[in-house]
Amino acid sequence: MVNRMKIIMLGAPGAGKGTQAKMIADKYQIPHISTGDIFRANIKNGTELGKEAKTYMDKGELVPDELTVRILLDRVAQPDCEKGYVLDGFPRTIPQAEVLDQELTKRNEKIDYAINVEVPDENIVRRMSGRRACVSCGATYHLVHIPPKKEGLCDKCGTELILRDDDKEETVKNRLGVYHDQTQPLIEYYSNKGVLQSVDGTIDMMDVFKGITDILGE
Ligand code: ADP
Ligand code: AMP
Helix, strand or coil: CCCCEEEEEECCCCCCHHHHHHHHHHHHCCCEEEHHHHHHHHHHCCCHHHHHHHHHHCCCCCCCHHHHHHHHHHHHCCHHHHHEEEEECCCCCHHHHHHHHHHHHHCCCCCCEEEEEECCHHHHHHHHHHEEECCCCCCEEECCCECCCCCCECCCCCCECECCHHHCHHHHHHHHHHHHHHHCHHHHHHHHCCCEEEEECCCCHHHHHHHHHHHHCC
16 A cells, blocks of 8 residues: 555535545545635634634635635644645645645655546536535535435434535535636646546446545555
8 A cells, every 4th residue: 555645636516525535534544634624613613714714615715825725734734644645625726736835845745646536517516405514523425326324414423414505506606616717727737747637526436436546556
């Protein structure tokens, strides 16, 4: 098994980045770092950071780079990240990617894989309206495709599942626009660095995962 892997998940909101990142983290025993989860935990705990992030998230906009980068760099400086990590939802802009690269270069490190989970826009709104999330442990489900064992309750911790505020149809449409404008250029950015790998995200989640482990190795 490859150690110290640094992986980035790319893809539209709702492409399945989080679903796959959690499986990658389990299999390769590396931390799963989701900036969205970090912001949601801060919102839940009522921190200043959470209050600021919420004003952007509720509209489907990106939280400013400065704030997001600071949070991410603090997180990857933690000791558990020495064995590598899988980033889910970061970077979302070219400046975020550049700052991450600069920090990694200082330490003689680099991103090993950028995995682009491809799902066309037509599928996304359907995916998001069916997504149910656990605010307690971060697990995600889908009403039709990946239902919880007990309706409305998280399999892992029993907490009641919610429809995220930013998964309402109008906000999802805005988030898709933001994705195409600001995040999609990262596909070319990582392709130019020779680390981009794309997988079809429309198939069953276990088949998507098989495609990813074929890339990462056993
Ligand atoms: P992202 O992290 O990219 O925003 P998620 O991993 O939260 O996306 O997935 C979005 C929704 O789609 C969730 O409800 C999830 O359960 C569902 N989902 C994820 N992968 C698949 C798949 N391969 N097929 C069908 N539904 C999926
Ligand atoms: P996610 O859980 O990844 O879908 O993120 C939910 C929301 O959090 C996004 O729509 C943004 O408002 C915010 N967010 C998460 N990650 C980032 C990031 N890297 N840059 C800016 N905003 C982010």
